[in-house]
Amino acid sequence: MISEAQFQEELLSLIKNGIREDIGPGDYSSLACIPDSAMGKAKLLVKDQGIIAGVEFAKMIFSHVDPTLQVETFMHDGTPVQHGDVVFHVFGSSLSILKAERLVLNSMQRMSAIATKTYGYVKLLEGTNTKILDTRKTTPGFRAAEKWAVKIGGGENHRFALYDMIMLKDNHIDFAGGITQAIHKTKQYLEEHNLDLKIIVEARNLAEIEEILESEGIYRILIDNFNFEDTKKAVALIGDKCLTESSGNINEKTIRQYAECGVNYISSGALTHSIYNMDLSLKAF
Incomplete structure (x- = not known):
């Protein structure tokens, strides 16, 4: 951060x-x-x-x-x-x-x-160990104030921008030639440029989670657009090897059930772009 x-x-x-x-x-x-x-x-x-x-x-x-x-x-x-x-x-x-x-x-x-919207999500998560995160889906030029508002509402901030945390998403992975290659190149880059940044890697399925877990030093795995059953399987598979984050079309009706799957975080762009x-x-x- x-x-x-x-x-x-x-x-x-x-x-x-x-x-x-x-x-x-x-x-x-x-x-x-x-x-x-x-x-x-x-x-x-x-x-x-x-x-x-x-x-x-x-x-x-x-x-x-x-x-x-x-x-x-x-x-x-x-x-x-x-x-x-x-x-x-x-x-x-x-x-x-x-x-x-x-x-x-x-x-x-x-x-x-x-x-107000963040507070509503926080209330829905009461009694679980899951915390709500914002995203970079903010109003151009107004991000600092919007992320401040999320914290006022009881949520937590994800990375602020592209420079304070590594987040390897589907496009990075595909352009880099795969998950393992993307992680390896990222670690090399961080070492060469003397950068100390946490690494989050997005997974689109359980097979990708297994591949991510083969690499050391991953801070969090983004379990993206998984259903409830596969989210539970992903959390069990990851265990305490790193933190977990669910995202992708999660709303007021589904957020509690995703939290009960055992993820550490749920990220929601709706906190800032749909109010x-x-x-x-x-x-x-």
Whole structure:
């Protein structure tokens, strides 16, 4: 996984690009009718229900836009919310609040939806030893915030990107000439470039799992698109030789049964790519 410093850099880059995209040369709507000296306050109002996420990120956005803005927080990241709840108040320059408004709302609405969906999956896994993981199926440019939201919802992060973990999937295996060749070439590459990265290998059937297990140093096997019975067989076959992960069209109706097959992790792209934004608004008062 990436370091905390790298993660913070990603968040800052996201904020800078979001402000650039939205403000450009100036917020002319606000500049045209509001004096520079105007001071105001606004509240973050919930018009939905679920798990709130992005409160700390909103503070980062406000601070980046104007360090003099002050935020009074009433509900923290990970808190269940319902229609009518007020999450925070923000005080300061009216122009600054308006500059930050859309990026704050866009971010919090999406992050809250992701945290809510993740929390639902976590609840479905209660009583098992299986943990829910996100994937790289994220919104371009917004990955850091989305992965943060998964953690707020009680899930765990998979690799952040292509550079912090090795994941040999079907195309890598086919292009490399097979599983054993792909693993061997990967280990050589890591040694030659002095890289210390964990290796995950995808298996499409039980025969491929047997071949993967012939190689040492595999961190996790991705049991991809297996049915329940074959997943149980795969888990038994792997034993404690490495960790296991199920993926592939797993949803709310099937996630519990896959967990009961004994896998360590279940990864789901739906946490980030199939959600409906939470309804939030920032209202002056």
